[in-house]
Amino acid sequence: MFHTSPSKIVKGSINKYGIAGSCLFFSDDVYQMSEASVFTYEAEFDCVRASQLHDDAIIDEIASYFDVDADTAGSLLDGSENEWDYGADADGSWWLQGKRGECAVKMGYDGCEDRDEQGTVYIVPMLGREEELKIIEVTL
Structure with missing residues (x-):
């Protein structure tokens, strides 16, 4: 899987305070960002x-964030409802994807397979796991 970042990712550079918490987003294909480093995750x-x-607990957070009932929040978490229909902006969408990654870990998984405007995306909480990433040279 590939992650593209405008900055180098080194030990200690990932924290839980990003828009999506500590989650990074990966794709099966290398995608282009100008002046970016490409990392692989092969674990x-x-x-x-x-x-x-x-x-x-995560459903309760989502309900509060989007000001919706628990059933709707559960549907936002599992992707059966679209956050854009509930007033999300880009930050709100990334926040929700971070909650999906967090939920996956709470359920005993490494991350979550999701879909976004780019297609399939893998959401992986990476706090303290920077050394699992390998930088690669890619010609885009």
Whole structure:
């Protein structure tokens, strides 16, 4: 899997305070960003599909964030409802994807397989795991 970043990722550079928490987003294909480094993640990866996600505490956070009831928040978590229909902007969408990654870990997985405007995306909380990433040289 590939992650493209405008800055180098080194030990200690990932924290839990990003828009998506500590999650990084990966693709099966290298995607282009200008002036970017491309990283691979090749470790064993046990992921869950977004449609299988469930955690009551995270659902409560989503309900509060989007000001919706718990059923709607559960549907936002599992992707059966679209956050854009509930007033999300880009930051809100990334925040929700971060919650999906967080939920996957709480359920015992390494991350979550999801879909976004680019297609399939893998959401992986990477706090303290920077050394699992390998920088590669790519001609785009």
